[in-house]
Amino acid sequence: QSALTQPPSASGSPGQSVTISCTGTSSDVGGYNYVSWYQQYPGKAPRVMIYEVSKRPSGVPDRFSGSKSGNTASLTVSGLQAEDEADYFCSSYAGSNKFVFGTGTKVTVL
Amino acid sequence: EVQLVESGGGLVQPGGSLRLSCAGSGFTFSSYWMTWVRQAPGKGLEWVANIKQDGSEKYYVDSVRGRFTISRDNAKNSLYLQMNSLRAEDTAVYYCARRWDAMDVWGQGTTVTVSS
Numbered sequence: 314q315s316a317l318t319q320p321p322s323a324s325g326s327p328g329q330s331v332t333i334s335c336t337g338t339s340s341d342v343g344g345y346n347y348v349s350w351y352q353q354y355p356g357k358a359p360r361v362m363i364y365e366v367s368k369r370p371s372g373v374p375d376r377f378s379g380s381k382s383g384n385t386a387s388l389t390v391s392g393l394q395a396e397d398e399a400d401y402f403c404s405s406y407a408g409s410n411k412f413v414f415g416t417g418t419k420v421t422v423l
Numbered sequence: 424e425v426q427l428v429e430s431g432g433g434l435v436q437p438g439g440s441l442r443l444s445c446a447g448s449g450f451t452f453s454s455y456w457m458t459w460v461r462q463a464p465g466k467g468l469e470w471v472a473n474i475k476q477d478g479s480e481k482y483y484v485d486s487v488r489g490r491f492t493i494s495r496d497n498a499k500n501s502l503y504l505q506m507n508s509l510r511a512e513d514t515a516v517y518y519c520a521r522r523w524d525a526m527d528v529w530g531q532g533t534t535v536t537v538s539s
Binding site for chain 1: 458460467468469470473480482484485518523524525526527529530531532
């Protein structure tokens with residue numbers, strides 16, 4: 314079970330958009346629509362922002378959106394705000410009752 | 424308030440054992456799959472194990488299978504992780520979370536340090 318690949322960092326100015334990729338294989342991201350995205354502040358527990366590729370839990374701003382193409386999922390944060398500065402992790406079902414997280418991306422608001 | 428609270432972490436020597444607990448409140452605990460996730464210092468998240476509502480199905484990441492056991496007591500709204508034969512690489516913050524498909528409620532985490 315190898316971790317899904319994410320860029321180590323991403324950044325944008327307030328009001329801009331930033332997109333984070335999450336690359337896996339046909340055995341995980343590409344094979345199932347169970348991709349989730351989590352936001353984590355330093356020293357805090359993660360918070361789910363997107364589940365089942367593109368669904369947003371109640372309470373999550375609609376600035377956050379998810380999509381998937383082939384073996385790569387993406388999280389887009391539109392209208393960046395200072396409070397969006399955090400680490401973001403993707404996760405995917407990997408078949409055979411296994412789950413895998415991404416390597417994580419640190420988002421910086423310039 | 425929907426809440427998960429972990430306990431049981433601490434310092435343990437290599438080869439030792441530890442039992443983590445996770446108490447749920449504010450929701451019908453017995454209706455949900457539950458999951459353990461860990462995060463080594465400065466590292467990313469790693470799925471460790473999960474368990475079905477009635478405890479009849481349990482799944483583990485390869486690196487802990489045979490050493491860790493996930494269990495639950497729905498009468499006590501509690502989730503457990505029995506960790507045996509601990510190794511230095513098991514050092515991490517351990518979180519419990521509700522569900523597996525969208526981990527929508529997380530505990531605050533409990534720290535496990537494996538060191539001599």
